Amino acid sequence: MRSSFDDFVDERLDGLLRYASVLTCDAELAKDVVQEVLLRAQQKWRRIGPMAAPTAYVKRMILNEYLSLRRRRAAHEAAAVAVAREELVDDPSGSYDEREAMLARIAALPPKQRAAVVLRYYEDRTDGEIAELLGCGASTVRSHLARAIAALRTDHVTTSTGDGS
């Protein structure tokens, strides 16, 4: 007998995986995060299912799981992900390279900055919405985004490369 949770998974799993993928920048980690969250959601589905926006609730669980995972993991791991991603670049097209390079830099951002970037540029959230999701003030969100953009700026990378040559 199918449950409403089964229907939810059928409809939303792909989207949740995409969301987790951009947060984690790692397919395996995204799978782990989504699986962990859905296992918990399945146990609490009687409470989550009737909510007005269960998908938003589950996405918030994913965000929290990602942030708590990041807190538990060594700081150097982000750099390792970035290096691994650089090694994956094999598309000859220039634009693809640029996107790959950008993903590598996003992967190296501190967790809350990366979450803010994803919520703004992937989820199209406002400062206020991001602040609520991250449990901080809107000014802190603006600070996260400003620092992230500064780190991600392509001209910054170019300049740095030039300075180092």
Next chain:
Amino acid sequence: MTYTEELIVAALRTQAEGTQADRRPDAMAIRDVLTRQGRRIRRNVVIAVVAAAVAAITVPVVLHRAPGGTAAPAAPAAQVVPAAPAAKPSAPVTEMNLAPHWLPAHVVEAERTSTSQSFTRTWLDGEVDDGGTPVAISGVSLAVGPGHLPAKGKSLTVNGKPAKELTGENDTRVVWEQSPGRLVTVSALLGPDEAQAGIAERVARSVRQGDTVRFAPQLRFDHLPAGWTAAGAKVFGSRHVNPPKTRISAKTTYQGHEFVLTFGQLRTGKPGLAQVERDGYDVAVAGTEQTGHLPGWPDFTALLAAVQVDQHADVSWIGTR
């Protein structure tokens, strides 16, 4: 939008679409895991339901441990739960003077759960995982707590007392009032087997008074912070959870909502919200998502400091009949 921002959007979309196979999360693996858990939840819902129902009722079966370790007579429930802020709660020792004298073949005791008002014993023919979830084909539980005979269900007589048999999707329960207001529940969880009702009845009819079972968890609270009260204790074990695990819980009301925190040995790989080593035991605290993300609350250090370890607690009943 600047060029950098446009590139961020494009990069995130690339990541989301998983253009390379090795970047595409394995959705099928997740579906498989969820399906397995779904079956397990449906199969074991009865045990959770019975335990929760018994936990909600209010017969005082918890006793105070008197100085010197001797159990004192039963105290009213209101005295058992440390309602006063910063009160020093007595070490809870639960006793049940009812026991089944017949059980299905192959089941062994896997879990005991107590609250301030109830006591549940569970026998399984399978395992519990390290999160305390039964992974069993069949099982039986016996619960004692406050309550009254329900009006619905098939009427029968158990040891001379009026009883009701309630059949659910996954279980059959036989309930009766041992004394006015004191409800006994025998639950049989045997899958889609027509013999299930017969098993529940047979276990129920074998329940006798006189054999006293004691339950002293390895962990207890001492000097809980103001506003917190002890909520319950659970010890479980199996071949795969050896040594057995103990968990105790405390509850409070914060901003109009009740929060329950669990203390003890958590599921493998779960570090918890905070943890401490106490007398050789790693004691972690787990709570809800909300609990973990309320800034500055609760004071996990003070709560963990309230957890005491009883090195001599008897868990030899695990795996026996």
